[in-house]
Amino acid sequence: MLAVEGSIGGGTMTPWVTLSRAARLIGVPRGVLQREVADGRLASNDGLVSLDALARLYPDWRPEDSGAFERTAKVREEAFGRRVQERVLPPQEVLAQRLFAQSRELADARAHLSRYHELVVALRERIEGFGRAAPAGALAELAAELDLGLARVLATGPVDALTVMDDMLKIVSAEVTVRPSGRVFFVEGRDSLLQAGLKAGLKLAYGCGNGTCGLCKARVVSGEVVKTMPFDYPLSEAERLQGHTLLCAHSAASSEIVIETLEAQGPSEIPEQEVEVRVRSVAPLAPDTLLVHVQTPRGSRLRFLAGQSATLYGGAADTDAHATWPIASCPCDDRNLHFHVARDARDALATMFFDGAFRPGDALRLWGPSGDFVLAEDTGRPLAFVACDTGYAPIKSLIEHAIAVDAAPAMSLDWLATRSDGHYHANQCRAWAAAFDAFRYEAHQAADAAEGAEALASRMAEALDLPKHDVYVAGPVAFVDAACARLANAGVPAARLRALVL
Structure with a gap:
């Protein structure tokens, strides 16, 4: 605003x-x-x-x-x-409305400036008239001061680059303030209000995403919105008069708007859902790690928080092969769900994926989300992430969410691999470190998870002021137990230490 x-x-x-x-x-x-x-x-x-x-x-x-x-x-x-x-x-009609609003502001500013100029000129003429009727030094000084002030106002000064950039951003990206939380996000491109809010890490309520269920209903307090797609949910006349609309079916028409809606406060407010998904792809991240990509129907998206998990079933019956894996992707793309699956003879569903039992287009059943391995909200403290092997999957989701929310002053990632190809996403980690000055990344290698956790945590204690951090640990039980014990000894308060055992 x-x-x-x-x-x-x-x-x-x-x-x-x-x-x-x-x-x-x-x-x-x-x-x-x-x-x-x-x-x-x-x-x-x-x-x-x-x-x-x-x-x-x-x-x-x-x-x-x-x-x-x-x-x-x-x-x-x-x-x-x-x-x-x-x-x-944004779409042409949205751009036109934003340009019209900005042009109207510019026209008003020009009109006010013109009136001020006319007022000053008229005042200058009156002073000259008084001076001719009764010459006085005070009037001459006032006239000279007025001339000098007018010259300063009309002089062309240097261009304010920040103001110019702000004006440009107001056209291509609208600023949305959410009440009562006070959170702010920006709508860019052809995103709906819901899509933009999810990309910014907000925990907005929604269901279908296509205008049928009405769960994303919100009230527009100020500013204007434009419908971007038809929707079936029937808003009552009273709701329309009060400014209610569906976030999934509208975008921002004005450059600044304020909406009123509630956000989820934690995992307990995210309902469990059962969704039929289809396999989009199964690709190797490393010889012993697969990227399993499944997609939900357009009208049955999975609402989840970064760091949560979901259970995949290989068939329609609950007795079919199934596994609970952390979701490695961002909640902002709720149709496309990614899982990092490690080769494990004890995991029947993972074995089926490695054996090629599922191909693109095959249907699976998904139940979720589950788990409370999520970011603490608005602490303002630096974040330290600790992962072992595929424990990186939920950590990746948390990091992407932390970047989207843009509230952490600094982040660090320490990733232990217990096999030679364990750092299967090292390029992404190095990219984060290169893109953000306050992002630290270190890769660690050890054959034993517990021993590696001890060395990793000791290195973190040397590099970071751990008592001032929120720390998130994910990996096998031996790694998590050893890392949490060492981090607690290094001064990390129990309330700031969250762990997920895979």
Whole structure:
């Protein structure tokens, strides 16, 4: 949301923006700016910061530093024409409404400026008239001061790059504030409000995702939305008058909107669901690890939290081969579910996958989600992730969620492999470390999980201030027990240590 400095505390007409928008403009995590505010280096008023203060804090900022130029260049390289519009730009009708709203604001500003100019000119003429009738030094000084002030106002100053970038972002990405949580997310491209909220890590209520169930109903407090697809759920006339709409079937028409809806507070508020899924692909991540990709129907998506698990059944009966595996993918893509499956003779379903029993298009039954291995909300503390072998799967989901939420000031990942091909996703881990200055990644190798956990935790204690971290551990029982014991001895409070045994 945008305000004007004069409307907050007086002074010059400097734009104020939300902390989330400021973070996008500068290209830093929101948590970094929160620390600047907490330390008194960045002034904040009711959750807003001024672009002037932001420019003083980051005097060397350039538009290309925010990553907007690189993202645009990448899109140009990957696609043209229609594909660019589909990936980057909102639908034409949404763009038209946002441009119209911004043009109206610009026209109002120009009209006000013109009236101020006319007022000053008229005042200057009156002063000249008074001066001719009764010459006085005071009037001459006032006229000179007025001329000087008018010259300063009309002079062309340097372009404020932050303001220009903010205006551009308001057209291509709408800012949505959620009440009562106060969370903020951005709608980009052709995403619906629901899709954008899920991508930002919000735990919004929803069911079908196609406008049938009505579970994603929310009230639009301010701003305008536009329908992006037809829906069958019948909103009552009273609900329409109160501003209720379906998040899955609408996108943001104005550049800033406020909606009112409740978010899930934890795993207990996510209902268990039974869904028929189909195998999309089974691909090797390593000789002893498979990536199993299943897809839900469009009208029966799986709602889950990052870090949770699901049970897959190889047939219709509960007695058929089945296994509970952590979901390795992000909740924002609730149709496409990924599982990292290790070769295990004791796991009948895993053996069937390795033997080629399932092919793309085959139907499976899924039950879930389950488990409470999820991120603690809004702690503001650094996050430390610890994984052994395929314990990386739920950790990957947590990391992607933490990046989407953009609240952790720093993250680290220590991954132990007990076999030679155990770091099957090392490229992704190195990419995170390269992309984020405050992301630390270390790979560890050991034949024995418990001994490896001891060495890994000791290394973490040397590299990190562990008592100030929230720590998440996932892997086999021997690894989890040894790692948690060593981390507790290193000062990690029990309330900040969460573990998942595979």
